[in-house]
Amino acid sequence: MTMPREESNHAIITVIGRDQIGIIAWVSGRLAEYHVNILDISQTILNEFFTMIMVVDLEPSTLKLDVLASTLEQEGDNKGLQVKVQHEDVFKFMHRI
Template sequence: MSVIREESNRAIITVIGRDQIGIIAWVSNKLAEFQVNILDISQTILKEFFTMIMVVDLKSATLELVALANTLEREGLEKGLQVKVQHEDIFTYMHRI
């Protein structure tokens, strides 16, 4: 008997770049603009490099995942940041042992 697994509404967002004022505020404001809820966030600064991983809920999002990813990636590049957005299911499958 096969188990039907419901697709998750969550995504993983990573942000990497030189540390600068306002990175968390920028990402948080963009997500709020598109009704994306932040479930968990971890950030650190390694020497002068900022790194952040977020788990977000897309259930109420006003943008599709691909459009959200493209927007954050494009605007992030303008700020000197590398931003990646992956659906939780893809992230989980890619990192299985």
């Protein structure tokens, strides 16, 4: 007998763009406004490109995943950044070997 799988409230946020001052501050500030908890973060600069991956907990959030994703994507576009937000399960499925 298999146990029902508990639904994850985690999401993966990726940010890519030309390096500029304040990217981490902007993303983390917006997430704090929406009560999204950052669980893990990794960022680096490759040549002049900023790359960041975050694992976040959406449980306490005031926004649904799709609204958060479209909001950050649009605001990122305005800053010259590509921002993607995916549910953890979708991200794992897309990147499985």
